[in-house]
Amino acid sequence: xxxxxxxxxxxxNFVDYLLGTSLGMxxxxxxxxxxxxxxxxxxxxxxxxxxxAAKAAELKPNSGxxxxxxxxxxxxxxxxxxxxxxxxxxxxxxxxxxxYRDDLQQIxxxxxxxxxDLYGKNIGGPPPQPLTKLTxxxxxxxxxxxxx
Amino acid sequence: MKAPGGxxxxxxxxxxxxxxxxxxxxxxxxVPIHRHTIWYYxxxxxxxxxxxxxxxxxxxxxxxxxxxxTAYESVQFIMGQVSFGWLVRSIHSWSxxxxxxxxxxxxxxxxxxxxxxxxxxxxxISGAFLLFLALTFGFSGYLLPWNKVSFFATRVGTxxxxxxxxxGTFLLRFLRGGDDVTGATLTRFYGFHVAILPALTTVFLGVxxxxxxxxxxxxxxxxDERRMKTMKFIPxxxxxxxxxxxxxxxxxxxxxxxxxxxxxxxxxxxxxxPAGIKPEWYFLFLFQTLKYIPAKVAFIxxxxxxxxxxxxxxxxxxFVPFLDRQAARGEKSPAFTAIGWALIVYIVGMTLVxxxx
Numbered sequence: 001x002x003x004x005x006x007x008x009x010x011x012x013n014f015v016d017y018l019l020g021t022s023l024g025m026x027x028x029x030x031x032x033x034x035x036x037x038x039x040x041x042x043x044x045x046x047x048x049x050x051x052x053a054a055k056a057a058e059l060k061p062n063s064g065x066x067x068x069x070x071x072x073x074x075x076x077x078x079x080x081x082x083x084x085x086x087x088x089x090x091x092x093x094x095x096x097x098x099x100y101r102d103d104l105q106q107i108x109x110x111x112x113x114x115x116x117d118l119y120g121k122n123i124g125g126p127p128p129q130p131l132t133k134l135t136x137x138x139x140x141x142x143x144x145x146x147x148x
Numbered sequence: 149m150k151a152p153g154g155x156x157x158x159x160x161x162x163x164x165x166x167x168x169x170x171x172x173x174x175x176x177x178x179v180p181i182h183r184h185t186i187w188y189y190x191x192x193x194x195x196x197x198x199x200x201x202x203x204x205x206x207x208x209x210x211x212x213x214x215x216x217x218t219a220y221e222s223v224q225f226i227m228g229q230v231s232f233g234w235l236v237r238s239i240h241s242w243s244x245x246x247x248x249x250x251x252x253x254x255x256x257x258x259x260x261x262x263x264x265x266x267x268x269x270x271x272x273i274s275g276a277f278l279l280f281l282a283l284t285f286g287f288s289g290y291l292l293p294w295n296k297v298s299f300f301a302t303r304v305g306t307x308x309x310x311x312x313x314x315x316g317t318f319l320l321r322f323l324r325g326g327d328d329v330t331g332a333t334l335t336r337f338y339g340f341h342v343a344i345l346p347a348l349t350t351v352f353l354g355v356x357x358x359x360x361x362x363x364x365x366x367x368x369x370x371x372d373e374r375r376m377k378t379m380k381f382i383p384x385x386x387x388x389x390x391x392x393x394x395x396x397x398x399x400x401x402x403x404x405x406x407x408x409x410x411x412x413x414x415x416x417x418x419x420x421x422p423a424g425i426k427p428e429w430y431f432l433f434l435f436q437t438l439k440y441i442p443a444k445v446a447f448i449x450x451x452x453x454x455x456x457x458x459x460x461x462x463x464x465x466x467f468v469p470f471l472d473r474q475a476a477r478g479e480k481s482p483a484f485t486a487i488g489w490a491l492i493v494y495i496v497g498m499t500l501v502x503x504x505x
């Protein structure tokens with residue numbers, strides 16, 4: 001059956017529909033870029049990060065040093081036995097920066113008294129996980145730390 | 149929905165806000181229709197572009213870092229990394245330029261239709277201050293990307309302030325935050341640009357727009373109010389306004405997409421000024437004027453004379469409503485019409501000369 005004039009969408013409604021959708025598109029075209037702008041971009045993390053953590057001479061046995069590793073702090077330690085190891089210095093509990101305690105011979109987080117052993121393993125206090133291990137190599141008189 | 153204590157929520161709000169007089173004003177507000185009606189849209193257009201500046205400016209604040217070590221890099225980050233960052237910054241720059249343009253057109257159309265006649269003297273004066281504020285916005289914002297061109301533009305601009313007799317040295321040190329343009333200047337201009345100028349503009353804009361609402365549209369001399377056709381402000385005029393704003397938004401988007409605003413090279417205080425350095429177009433006519441004044445006029449230094457003349461002209465411009473006695477009495481004032489046109493020719497001419505030489 002042919003639609004009668006009464007069945008068809010009245011012209012006014014059609015124009016209203018066009019106006020409404022156009023207005024909607026304009027609003028979307030304004031707010032979409034704003035919403036996207038508000039979300040900070042991801043900064044690509046370098047996987048090939050090599051950082052000079054310390055001079056070999058400055059790091060004594062039974063001591064540690066916190067240094068910037070990319071955007072985050074890391075810690076390099078020399079065990080009383082003379083081994084050099086490096087870990088992320090971000091405590092796995094609430095993200096404070098850990099430090100080396102020569103009296104305890106442990107890595108320690110001051111915020112909530114978290115303890116890690118010399119392998120970065122969480123052994124006391126609230127930390128739920130070990131510290132992320134990094135690779136430390138001595139090259140000449142420099143200690144180079146990299147991922148992995 | 150019930151308001152606290154029951155009853156109609158709209159009535160509840162109305163009891164507390166008392167918006168009825170405002171609504172009545174809006175209902176009664178009309179815009180006269182005559183051959184100069186088109187100029188009534190320029191103020192609203194300037195306001196729209198200003199709102200665009202506020203919105204995009206607030207967005208840029210989220211990523212911009214105001215120090216000489218980080219400013220350039222943060223703008224680079226906005227342009228290259230942030231989603232739609234290039235769009236937001238380009239719209240901010242383009243809209244700033246268009247706003248100064250519409251502001252000038254608005255001002256001269258008001259001047260030539262003698263809309264500063266009583267009782268609208270304060271509307272003119274607040275508008276003149278808004279122009280000075282807009283130019284200061286432009287000048288301070290220009291430095292913020294901390295690139296070579298903006299660095300030297302600021303050096304030159306603040307140097308000009310330094311030649312004002314008596315207070316020049318103070319003014320120069322106040323603007324620069326020291327003897328030279330350094331990171332301290334950048335921090336200072338940032339403070340002007342995002343806090344002090346917006347606060348002042350809010351006050352002057354509030355007064356300006358309130359006066360326009362209170363006094364209604366001015367009729368050009370020679371138009372007869374009794375035989376005048378009018379249209380309602382809401383919705384007729386406002387919808388036409390909105391159509392103009394939509395076109396302006398489209399133009400801004402197109403300009404930003406086709407000609408994203410350049411960032412240039414990072415400022416280096418120890419590098420020589422790049423060749424062909426010029427200020428933004430809206431300062432060109434002043435820049436060019438200063439160029440043409442000889443080094444010594446009688447016993448006065450040329451640049452001192454230039455600054456004094458420009459300052460005096462700006463002061464006279466503010467007080468135009470009190471100088472044009474004929475217009476105040478409702479008579480024709482051909483002298484002021486001539487001054488207006490002469491100024492337009494001078495500004496356009498000097499800008500073109502400055503641009504093409």
